[in-house]
Amino acid sequence: MKKQFAVIGLGRFGGSICRALTEEGMDVLAIDMNEDRVNEFSMIASHAVVGDTTDESVLKSLGIRNFDHVIVAIGDDIQSSILTTLMLKELGVNKITVKAQNDYHEKVLLKIGADHVVHPERDMGRRIAHNIVSNNVLDYLELSDEHSIVEIIASERIDGKSILDMDVRARYGLNIVAIKRGNDINVSPQADESIQKGDILIVIGADSDISRFERKILG
Known part of the structure; x- marks a missing residue:
């Protein structure tokens, strides 16, 4: 019904x-x-x-x-x-x-x-501000005051590296829950999944850890 x-x-x-x-x-x-x-x-x-x-x-x-x-x-x-x-x-x-x-x-x-x-106005304001500040972030969804899901474009710096190579979970406390490549989407990618420049990484975690990941890995 x-x-x-x-x-x-x-x-x-x-x-x-x-x-x-x-x-x-x-x-x-x-x-x-x-x-x-x-x-x-x-x-x-x-x-x-x-x-x-x-x-x-x-x-x-x-x-x-x-x-x-x-x-x-x-x-x-x-x-x-x-x-x-x-x-x-x-x-x-x-x-x-x-x-x-x-x-x-x-x-x-x-x-x-x-x-x-x-809070539609407040949340949209935060979303737009986050996208403006970062060149790599395509979209941003606030889960709580401190945690978010973001779509991040993979830069040349991580081209060819796997999730295991970057050790994202241990080093940054983040989870890459999916990778979009063109019209294809890989949900729950394996640790040995190789990332290509231009891939869209769907990442979940604390805002501070996401920012740290952006700075150190994506440039």
Whole structure:
């Protein structure tokens, strides 16, 4: 069975999630206080309604507790975001993801029961900054405050060397979980796998160790 999602708040963040879930074939209920936004998404989401989600009766009338996952993407109104999250939790929603405006907002959301809190602007800023600073990094995904997964282009310095030759795990505490070469991808490569210049290494580990690896091995 298809999962049922509800997206509350149809600004840039909520709207993009709504579109992406719909493109994946999911059932999506789109909710916003702004009638123009709701009209825009009426042809995109499975259902789109105007509603004040700080009103418990509105949430009950929408059958919100029956949805598998509710995403609270309310923009600058922190109070509405917190009240909506609290009501969703009290109504027994299975999984709640909420957009936070700042660290204080996140702490409150986690205390009242949000399952997952995201900082889209902050995280994208870090991602772009990391890519700008390093010539070798293609993409960057933050797993926690200190750990990430990165896509790193293999430089000429490690052309022809194997994972064993570089001793990546012992020397840097990192794991190369996959190697992309053209259209091919080698998941969980063997230690004797030879790396070629231009390969894309998918590396997981602590940010400090990744930076050290970039400096010493990739140049």
